Amino acid sequence: MARFRKLSHTIWFCQYHIVWTPKYRFRILKGRLAAEVESCIRAFCQHQRAEVLELSIPLDHVHLLVMVPPKISISNFVGTVKGRTAIRVLNKFKQLRQKPYWGNHFWARGYCVDTVGLDSEKIRKYVKYQEEQEKKYEQ
Template sequence: MSRFRKLSQTIWHCQYHIVWVPKYRYRILTGPVGTEVSNCIRVFSSQKGCEIVELNVRLYHVHVLLMIPPKVSVSDYVGTIKGRSAIRVFNKFKNLKVKSYWGNKFWARGDCVDTVGLDSEMIRKYVKYQEKKERVAEQRDLFNN
């Protein structure tokens, strides 16, 4: 099976590592709250057409390694996941909303996004190979003319 995914006119392999935290980095993502957050991420990711490679919900942060199709922006994905999961968590665990410091916000502002691509050494070798291949093609064209 190829590592590439297919859309109607595109083949793609866009993998991202994304990390975000609850407001004030409270250690709240444990037990049923952590399970609900994990379920929300899985459901909303599949709705966006994203494929989760790894997901790890820790006490005070979330790590997700996933493939996002090129038609979905990373900021759109993160905004959807954080927004919709916050609504679900607050609706399911009403006791969280009682504390005034939440202020209708479950997640902290911002996130960390890192692209995960091919090995840089492999890319360098590929680029060098392409350069060599082009030189050979140019020389062949010179001798044929």
């Protein structure tokens, strides 16, 4: 994989590590729900021409390592991915809307974003390590 990507008048390398959680950090991201969340995230990233490098979905948060073209602001990118994923998940899993604490919101309000510089391999290992630790914790 070449480090830099090209647009018509730009050479770029914009890599981000993004973390966000379900509302109230409920530990619900498992089974079919986690598979749907992963599918949605990948689809909406591809739609925005972003490249998913790593994606990990432990029970109570999402880790996404992604390359986002510089013409897309990171706040718009995360807003689109979280918003459209929430809409699709709440439409597919209607039982979530029945709970009084969900309302029309699936994700918590904020997110954490970090730019990845020369240590991208460390970040990739960290994302994978988090998933392994979560599995050990659950057993």
